Amino acid sequence: MAKSKAPAKTPADGENKPIRHLYLIDGSGYLFRAYHALPPMNRPDGTPINAVFGFCRMLVADLLDNPEIDHIAMILDAGSVTFRNKIYDKYKANRPDPPEDLIPQFPLIREAARAFNVTVCELEGYEADDLIATYARLALEAGGTCTIVSSDKDLMQLVRPGVELMDPIKKIKLGPEAVFEKFGVTPDKVVDVQALAGDSTDNVPGAPGIGIKTAAQLINEYGSLETLLERTKEIKQPKRRESLENNAELIRISKQLVSLRDDVPAPADPDSFDKRRPDPNVLLPWLEQQGFRTLLQRFTSELGEATAPVAPTSAPEPVKKAEPTAVPAASASKKPNRDFTTADYELIQDVKLLDEWIAEATRAGTVAFDCETDGLDSNNAGLVGVSLALLEGPWGDVNSTRRRAAYLPLMHRTPGGAVQGALDLLGDGGDRDAGKLLDGQIPLETAIARLKPLLEDPAVLKVGQNIKYDMAVFRRHGIEIGPVDDTMLISFVLDAGKNNHGMDELAELHLGQKTIKFSDVAGSGAKQVTFDKVPLDKARDYAAEDADVTMQLWARLKPRLVPERVTSMYETIERPLIPVLLSMESAGIKVDAVKLKGLSADFEKRLAELEGEIHKIAGREFNVGSPKQLGEILFDEQKLPGGKRNKNGSWATDASVLEDLAAQGHPLPVKILEHRQLAKLKGTYTDALMRQVDAKTGRVHTSYHMTGAATGRLASTDPNLQNIPVRSEEGRKIRQAFIAEAGHKLLSADYSQIELRLLAHVADIPALKEAFARGDDIHAITASEMFGVPVKGMDPLMRRRAKAINFGIIYGISAFGLANQLGIGQQEAKEYIGRYFERYPGIRDYMERTKDFARKHGYVLTPFGRKIHLRFIHDKSQGMRAFAERAAINAPLQGGAADIIKRAMIRLPGALTAAKLKAKMLLQVHDELLFEVPEKELDKTRDVARKIMESAASLTVPLVVEAGVGQNWAEAH
DNA sequence: TGGTTCACG
DNA sequence: GACGTACGTGAACCAG
The missing domain is CATH 1.20.1060.10 (Taq DNA Polymerase; Chain T, domain 4)
Known part of the structure; x- marks a missing residue:
């Protein structure tokens, strides 16, 4: 007997409204997806909660907030035994148990749906998929449409006009094209393909030796599974023919297993799934119990305080965890000014409005801006338009502020011109393609002249996302933007290692906002156009959103700098480095x-x-x-x-x-x-x-990415000039092709053993510190201490092994890794490590301290206060934890070295100018700086570089810089 | 697009 | 007792 668990609707809602658009959430599928997509989180009482959190975030941001959705329900499996087990007893027999920290979340998802007043449906003897199929049919018959929120491929057979699938994490709608991509057939033939190909995860047998590709080919050729099975004799390939002939029965059973039933007794009328306001008395206490603070805040202001709170249902036995981690409240979705939409974005098409904006921005004192260009190469891309955004009201209080955003188009053209941008070799921004300038745009020169005072106004803070790019573009128009803030860098000093720092990701994470994708306005693949060919209305939505999001991110992230103690990292290292890198990028190397x-x-x-x-x-x-x-x-x-x-x-x-x-x-x-x-x-x-x-x-001209490496190192791309060969003879020939301008030489200055010096400093190892102070050969000293042999006349093999161990320590040593590196047995490697720690117990202590710190705080610190988060330090997989521990040991050393060279780079341009030297800093390769120096200034420049670099940090060990000079990079290094 | 390989520190 | 391992990157190429 089927049993219905659909709750009665609240009387206050009145009559059910008929369905226009029904959303069906595949509850358990969603839970699995959210579980794997989100890092572990725990409720204040320790119960794991990540999957439920993901579910709630989706529910609120994508469904409840979406006015197009009028009917919604969550469908669940009622039990593990269904009619399919009668057809085939091994169905889903080899399903592994779910992860242990997911199990307690299953009941919570029911609670969540109930708290948000979303109907939950399940039916004993049938799978959730059958119910979904049935409700999809009912919705269509009632003249409505249906979206199934699931990424389960088994549901693809239901896709048809009016029924679509939506991936709950990626938020992608999956239509017939996606189905064809996955199965090679139209949705109505999916079951035939599945029956033939089988499915190992559900233990559906199918025809042995036939996978999805072959199955699709056969079905497309013969039209249907039945026709195929009738005409197997016509198949030429002997293996395929036999497989089909011998397994006809199994294939028919498979088809029954994979076919969803759309005629099961529906436990509730779909009209009763109408979207209802959550009851504050149920929702608010529940949100509080889960520790979802931002959601709680939002719904308290939306629904009002609870008048007669209903205590949340008793929690299941929490899983014991050694180190419960807090739920990141800041990452919950929250949309300030929810009545503000892209429709409010302004288009600036006359000078009067531009002047008004400039006046407003000047009065506000802080403005977000972003420029749109026709390419990605900041040295050549042409300016196409500028967007501006303001947040007016009490500083940083996103709820009582007013948002404004506008786009100023400048160089949009009619489509149909030659492809240009990256291919543009003239770079004159003039008549390089056939497209004509669109009307309704302020002349570029005029706009630049108006914007210049604002962008250079010392009393107005310009906020950008990766502002180095915008600064490069404007520099070529004679504007030196300042002062600036960069949301990408603010995010980096706060959250390095936790998440990446691209705008789209930050918008999603901190604002719960999906941004318009570039490909949505400019197309993708071969049909992609440059931004100057995008029509103005689309361009406005995309571009103004960039500035709008940047402004909101700034309001959200900047206030975190001080309490999270990364202000000086941001203000004295990352932000001042922007103009330095900018100059290096635009200088380039010959x-x-x-x-x-x-x-x-x-x-x-x-x-x-x-x-x-x-x-x-x-x-x-x-x-x-x-x-x-x-x-x-x-x-x-x-x-x-x-x-x-x-x-x-x-x-x-x-x-x-x-x-x-x-x-x-x-x-x-x-x-x-x-x-x-x-x-x-x-x-x-x-x-x-x-x-x-x-x-x-x-x-x-390379491009340096400031947030690419979590440790604080720079990354170089297009081209990567940080991995030019040097180790092999053949490879060094390539370095010889990097040369100095006539009358100049290249000067290379690199830190000697900087990470080992940092290790000696932070771990406080007297023997190593003294050796560095004396200027001894550190690897030889290590070998001597480990193997008890004098440094003089030492076997080079011993020194080599000691060197490998010293490096191994920096990487968070393991016997396996050392054995691999040295080509020795793991036993022997283990013995070396033991001997090393015996000789330097302080290093082992340091390693343990660092791991403990990482476990306790979730991050480690460099000696200069850079934070590097270790995302996997509490992962349930031993392998992942070990990985995070090694990274934790390495990060302060690699990151500390990065801090030091960055400090030197910031001081160098000024020091060179002060010494009246014309040398240019061209490249940074982690511990090396490369300069192009007028021949007459070589000695002086070398002295200045060495002095600045060696004094960039004051440690308990000396910093030593080695410098070399040559006509090319191979000679100089 | 993901996996493999290899260039650098 | 088995498992998977040195840390951090970016680019080219192949295969699906």
Whole structure:
């Protein structure tokens, strides 16, 4: 017998309204999805809550707040035994148990739905999917439409006009196209494909040897499963034919298993699913119990205080956790000024309105702005428009403020012009393409002239998201923007390691707002247009939103700096670094294109030779660049010993494997290694670098990302100039192509052993500190202390091993890693580590202290106060925790070194100017700075650089900088 | 798009 | 007792 659990509607709601659009939430599917998507969180009483939190966030932000939704219900499985078990007893038999910290959340999702006054439906003997199918049908028959909130592929068979699927985490609507992408057939044929292909997670057998690809092909060819089974004789491939002929019955059973029933007895009339206001007496106490503070705040102001609070149902036995973590209240969704929408964004098309905005911004004292361009390269992209946003009212109080945002289009053009932007070599911003300037735009020169006083006004703070980019664009129009704040950097100093710092992610996280995607306004793939071709109305929505979101993020994040003790990290390191990096990026470095071309030709010739030799030894032709084909040659065909497989089952062919084989005297791996090295050099460096040379300057301009690495290191892209080869002879030839301008030389200054020095400092190891103070060879000293041999006349092998251990310590040593590095047994490695800790017990103490700190606080600190969060420090997987612990040990050292060189970089431009030197800082490679120096100023510049770098921090060990000079980077380094 | 490999500190 | 492992990046290439 079916039993209904649909709650009665509250009398106050009156009559049910008929369905227009029904939302059906696949409750357990959603819970699993949210569980895996969100980091562990706990309720104040310790109960794990992440999946429920994700569920509530979705429910509020996407469903209850969406006025288009009038009917909504959550569907659940009533039990584990259904009619399908009668058809096939092994159905879903090998489902693993859910994770233990998910189990207590199952009952909570029922509570959550009840608290928000959302109907819960379940039906014994049937799965939630059958109920969903049935309600989808009922909705259609009632003349309405239906959205199923689930990412379960089994529900794809229900997609049809009026019924769509929505991924609850990605918020993507899945229509027939998505179904076709997944199953290769239209939605009505999905069950046929599933019946043939089977499903290992649900233990649906299907036809052995036939997967989704083959199944789709067969169904599309024969039209339906039944026709196919009748005409199996026509199938040419013997294996397929046999599989189908021998398993016809099993396939029919499979079809019954995967077909959803849309005729089950519905426990409640779908008209009764109408969206209802939550009852404050139920919702508020429940939210409080879960610790969802922002939601509580919001609903208290929306619904009013509870008048007769109903105590939340008793909580299940909480899972005991060693270190309960707080629910991040700030990440809950919250939308200030909910009546403010994109429709309120303004379009500035005349000078009068622009002047008004500028006056308003000047009066407000803080303005968010963002510029839109026709490319991504900040050195060349042309300015297309500017957006501005204001937040007026009490500082930082998002609830009692008024939002305003506007877009000022400047260089939008009619579509149909030649593709340009990145390909633009003239860079003049003029008549470089066929598109004509659109009407209704203030002339660029006029707008620039009006904006300049605002953007340079020392009394107006300009807030940007990755403002380095905007500063670069405006600099080329003669505007030096300042003073500035950067929400990306504020987020970085607050939350490095917790989340990334792109605007879309921050908007979602802190404002609960999904931003308009660039591809929504500009298209995607080959059809994508540059922003100047986007129509003004769309451009306004997209661009004004950027400034609007930036302003709100600033109001949300900036007040956290002081209480979370990262103000000085932001104000003395990250923010002042912006203009320094900007100058380095726009300076670029000269490369010798002729030299690169020659190298490329050399490499190409040698590669062709090697390829011939390799094919000869292998006995056949194959793609040497394909690890898959190579693995098959080496281990399946040549039957070489010692094949390892990587996690997806294919043969591993990385350098360490090939080196092992080479050491055993096999000729093929030797050639492959050489081929790999040259292919890398040619593909990644010579050829790619030539393409990156800027036509205007004849130099390459990298772009530095300030928030790419959680430790505080910079990252370099387009091109990455932080991984130019240096370790191999062939590779160094590429460095030779980085050259100085005529009359100049390159000066390279790098910190010696900076991370080990920091280790000696923070762990406070007298023996190491003294060795550094004396200027001793630190690896030799370590070897001497460990193995009890004098430094003089030491076996180089011992020094090498000590060096590997010193590095290992920095990385959070493990016996496995050290053994791998040194090519010794794990036992031996373990013994070395033991001996090291015996000699330097302070280092072991430091490592333990650091791990404890990370476990207690969820982050670690560099000596300069940079915070690095360890997201996985309490993960339930031992492997993930160990990973986080090693990262915790490494982060203060790597991050501390990053702090030091950043401090030096900030001081250097001023110091050079003060010494009347014209040297330019060009590149930073983590512990090295590269300068281009007029030949006559070499000595002075070297002295200044060394002095500033060595005094960038005062530690209990000296900082030592080694400098070199040359015509090219290889010589200087 | 994800996995593999390899360049750097 | 088994498992998966050195820390931090970005780019090219292959395969699906």
